[in-house]
Amino acid sequence: MNWYKIDDVAKITGLTKRTLRYYEEIGLIPPPERSDGKIRLYTDEDIEQIRRVLIAKEVLGFSLQELQQFLHLKKMIEQNHTEYGSFGPEELLEIKKHLSGQIHMLHAKIERMQKFTQELTELQQKIKVQLNQFAKEDE
Template sequence: MKWYKIDEVARETGLTKRTLRFYEEIGLIKPPERSEGKFRLYSEEDINQIHNVILAREVLGFSLQELQQFLALKETIRKHTESKDEIPPGQLTEIARSLEEQILMLEKKINRMQSFKNELNELLTHLHETIPTKEE
């Protein structure tokens, strides 16, 4: 397995080393392996996880708090699926409610983005209508 130092991961992801350490501290990414000298060593899987966090923040517009909630839900569901542990019905209902809230939040963001895109398209259309053609 190939290991990457924090400098390499920072270059690969476009994040600063400080941001990577912060994301680790607040639980957005799992703590990486450590070398004998206590340097952080990241795997390809770690880097993919960081790219997913970046995607969720930049593309989906998740706040750090929303990301933490999503990752906590995802981990709970993963543990339930892998271990076949029974989750009490009340907790399952709460998890379902949280997922429904996140889906609703995404739908609202998508609608706002679509509205903004429509506004930009209208401005562009108006601009194209006002640009003189070569024949004029």
């Protein structure tokens, strides 16, 4: 197993040490192991978790609060699965409703991204036409 100090993880992920500590503090990443000298020691799995958080934040546009809610729901669902029946139908319906809301939000973001991609493609096409006109003038 590979162990990484916080400086190494900061370089690998592009985050600051302060951000890594903050993500740990608010529960976005689990607290890493500690050395005898109390130095944080991260594993490859920890780095993968950090990358998943970054993807959700940067690519999907999740806020830190939305990520916290998602991780909390995921933990609750996994806990319910391991301890079958720890949630009643009302609680499960509430969780399902919340997940439906997040799915709807993601679909809306995807739709906005597709529209923006279409606009960029149209602009790119206009530039291509203009470049072709310049090329014809030079002939």
